Amino acid sequence: MGSRLWTLLGHAHTLAGPATMLMYPLYASVIAMETTSKLDDQQWLAYWILYSFLTLLEMLLQPLLEWIPIWYDIKLVFAAWLVLPQFRGAAFIYEKIVREKLFKINGDGAVHSPKLFKANGDGAAHSPKQSPNSSRLRKLISFSSQKKIYPYHEYEH
Secondary structure (H helix, E strand, O other): HHHHHHHHHHHHHHHHHHHHHHHHHHHHHHHHOOOOHHHHHHHHHHHHHHHHHHHHHHHOOOOOHOOOOOOOHHHHHHHHHHHHOOOOHHHHHHHHHHHHHHEEEOOOOOOHHHHOOOOOOOOEEOOOOHHHHHHHHHHHHHHHHOOOOOHHHHHOO
């Protein structure tokens, strides 16, 4: 009986990864596409960006990660934190790290604060110094986000 329980737990552990990292996020992303809320769109787009980055990083560091016996468990707990709506980990990391880095380094290499970028009536963001590369990046960002993006802290209950 004890060996069957460990076998069952082993299979459940193996299925937990794809369920947590792929199946639920896929389902939630489809549901988010059908709602009018920007919050769920932001959460799931941020999740897929981070999941892609984690997967690429894992592929590059595979020889090193093989030496860490609990890597899969760490990855599973991290993915659960990113996915679970109670934590909104993906939106938090995107807002606090990715978005800050994206707007700090402008297309011309100049460092700017995200607060300097202000949207005008046409939705395009402008900064004091414009370069062709930075202008194209801001136009792409403003074009691709038709809905208002809410910062992570505005979503907290």
